[in-house]
Amino acid sequence: MTETQAPAISISNLTKFYGSPKGRRMKALENVTLTVGRGEFVSIIGPSGCGKTTMLKMVGGILGWDEGSIEVLGKPVTGPGPERATVFQSFALLPWMTVIDNVSFGLKVRGMAKPERYAVARKLLASVGLADFETSYPRQLSGGMQQRVGLARALAVSPQLLLMDEPFSAIDAQTRLILQTDLLDIWSKTDLSVLFITHAMDEAVFLSDKVVIMGARPGHVTDIIDVDLPRPRTEETRRDPRFVELTGFVWDRLRGMIQQDERAA
Amino acid sequence: MAADKVKGGAERPRWSLDRLVETGLGRTLVRIAALLALIGAWQLAGNDTIGLLFPTFGRTLVAFWGLVSDGTLQVALLVTNQTLLAGIIVMLVVGIPVGIMTARVSVLDRIVTPYITFLVAIPVIALIPVIQAILGLTFAARVTVVVLFGIPYVIINTAVAVRRVDPVLTEMATSFGASRLVILRDVVLPAAVPGIMAGIRIALGQALIGMVVAELTIVGAGIGSLIADLQGRFRVAPVLAIAVTIVLEGVLLMTIVEWIERRLGRWSQS
Numbered sequence: 111m112t113e114t115q116a117p118a119i120s121i122s123n124l125t126k127f128y129g130s131p132k133g134r135r136m137k138a139l140e141n142v143t144l145t146v147g148r149g150e151f152v153s154i155i156g157p158s159g160c161g162k163t164t165m166l167k168m169v170g171g172i173l174g175w176d177e178g179s180i181e182v183l184g185k186p187v188t189g190p191g192p193e194r195a196t197v198f199q200s201f202a203l204l205p206w207m208t209v210i211d212n213v214s215f216g217l218k219v220r221g222m223a224k225p226e227r228y229a230v231a232r233k234l235l236a237s238v239g240l241a242d243f244e245t246s247y248p249r250q251l252s253g254g255m256q257q258r259v260g261l262a263r264a265l266a267v268s269p270q271l272l273l274m275d276e277p278f279s280a281i282d283a284q285t286r287l288i289l290q291t292d293l294l295d296i297w298s299k300t301d302l303s304v305l306f307i308t309h310a311m312d313e314a315v316f317l318s319d320k321v322v323i324m325g326a327r328p329g330h331v332t333d334i335i336d337v338d339l340p341r342p343r344t345e346e347t348r349r350d351p352r353f354v355e356l357t358g359f360v361w362d363r364l365r366g367m368i369q370q371d372e373r374a375a
Numbered sequence: 376m377a378a379d380k381v382k383g384g385a386e387r388p389r390w391s392l393d394r395l396v397e398t399g400l401g402r403t404l405v406r407i408a409a410l411l412a413l414i415g416a417w418q419l420a421g422n423d424t425i426g427l428l429f430p431t432f433g434r435t436l437v438a439f440w441g442l443v444s445d446g447t448l449q450v451a452l453l454v455t456n457q458t459l460l461a462g463i464i465v466m467l468v469v470g471i472p473v474g475i476m477t478a479r480v481s482v483l484d485r486i487v488t489p490y491i492t493f494l495v496a497i498p499v500i501a502l503i504p505v506i507q508a509i510l511g512l513t514f515a516a517r518v519t520v521v522v523l524f525g526i527p528y529v530i531i532n533t534a535v536a537v538r539r540v541d542p543v544l545t546e547m548a549t550s551f552g553a554s555r556l557v558i559l560r561d562v563v564l565p566a567a568v569p570g571i572m573a574g575i576r577i578a579l580g581q582a583l584i585g586m587v588v589a590e591l592t593i594v595g596a597g598i599g600s601l602i603a604d605l606q607g608r609f610r611v612a613p614v615l616a617i618a619v620t621i622v623l624e625g626v627l628l629m630t631i632v633e634w635i636e637r638r639l640g641r642w643s644q645s
């Protein structure tokens with residue numbers, strides 16, 4: 111990493127309005143400024159409705175904004191791009207396609223021929239531990255396995271930037287812990303930068319180099335916390351007093367906001 | 376289903392109807408038995424002493440053979456099914472794209488939907504004089520009736536199925552840089568297949584009705600004119616034989632659609 115390299119993501123003064131059916135405009139994000147460095151793992155955490163998904167969609171290039179700018183690898187975002195791939199909360203697998211066809215979907219869209227894309231897909235299926243499930247259909251897999259397929263599909267297009275919107279929130283708590291370590295394992299072997307949205311404090315701290323805390327109405331950044339836990343992170347990390355301390359700190363910040371919200375409601 | 380495997384459950388009789396239908400052969404046997412019972416009842420309910428009375432199964436069968444042996448039924452079926460086939464093709468070739476477009480283009484939705492609602496709300500039979508006035512006693516007129524009977528169901532179900540496609544799936548495809556056309560072809564259409572097939576199933580049933588109605592009202596061809604002719608001469612048994620033939624054709628059509636549905640829409644079944 112050289113100093114002259116542009117960051118993976120650079121968001122500055124981002125503001126977004128949603129139009130409501132009554133014609134009134136709702137401010138979803140206000141003046142959000144945020145940087146994800148190359149190879150960095152950054153999590154965003156914040157109360158429901160604070161605009162996390164909105165922001166991720168804008169970085170992904172599938173949603174426009176009103177003010178401010180987003181640059182990915184130094185280039186302004188104007189739409190989806192081959193250097194970005196998204197992993198979805200509800201997996202977003204195509205139920206009529208086998209696992210291998212799902213994994214190679216992004217490559218198919220980009221016009222890669224079947225033998226080549228299957229070869230890539232096989233490699234990634236192996237890396238997420240699903241080599242034996244090529245010909246299965248998504249519904250035959252557990253939630254955790256389905257999201258492994260979702261991850262493999264995103265990685266198949268060899269992105270430099272992985273955008274993940276609560277990827278593990280629909281998965282049971284134990285499987286989730288395993289997916290977290292597996293994700294870090296895959297990430298550490300690449301130079302991927304990750305923007306990861308979650309509602310779980312421990313997940314944010316365990317995975318990230320940086321945790322961004324957001325507040326709502328309108329969505330804004332309240333804190334950016336550097337996670338100084340050593341890597342590689344293992345099950346030991348979860349028992350590290352510093353881990354517990356950081357998780358507690360994130361919770362304190364969030365709890366304040368949520369309680370304020372409840373009083374206002 | 377597997378209740379008989381539950382230990383300590385109530386003892387079930389060794390032979391019962393429930394047990395019998397659990398096996399493939401058993402189901403077939405039960406079906407055959409039911410059919411035989413129906414035919415038996417029909418035979419008993421019929422009365423062949425006067426030609427005008429409700430014919431027995433035997434007399435209907437003889438009448439059927441009479442229609443088949445001189446080729447009358449085959450010729451009529453051929454003509455009729457030309458109408459039906461042409462109608463079904465038009466219905467699908469027009470209905471599916473229109474359904475897709477009404478779901479994706481809101482202007483079209485506003486233009487097309489009122490007419491579809493109108494077609495569903497009024498009995499299409501009421502339109503037949505109008506069609507006849509415009510197209511005369513032609514093949515085109517009969518095809519039009521078939522199409523009008525079925526097409527609303529194709530359009531409505533296609534539009535609903537396309538609208539119901541999970542937006543996350545299209546978002547996913549967009550994020551990989553898929554064009555609108557690729558999204559339509561690779562995501563929206565396959566996702567909508569089960570809904571579209573359900574519409575086609577209903578539409579085919581309607582088309583079959585439309586076919587008979589067209590030929591009974593816009594006189595001049597096929598099964599309809601054969602029925603009209605026989606009815607005019609009070610030949611009840613052949614009319615019944617034809618009716619049963621149409622029912623069987625309907626069953627055959629549904630079986631074909633269900634087979635296609637199973638092949639195409641396997642993924643949606645669970």
Ligand SMILES: Nc1ncnc2c1ncn2[C@@H]1O[C@H](COP(=O)(O)OP(=O)(O)OP(=O)(O)O)[C@@H](O)[C@H]1O
Pocket residue numbers: 128129130136138156157158159160161162163164165
């Ligand atoms: N398409 C839309 N049209 C109008 N308002 C929207 C739209 N999408 C989201 N919103 C609103 O914008 C705000 C932010 O939504 P967003 O989904 O980004 O929040 P989030 O932080 O991802 O929430 P969650 O944690 O529940 O996923 C919410 O108030 C939401 O109701």
Ligand SMILES: [Mg+2]
Pocket residue numbers: 162163164275
């Ligand atoms: Mg969200």
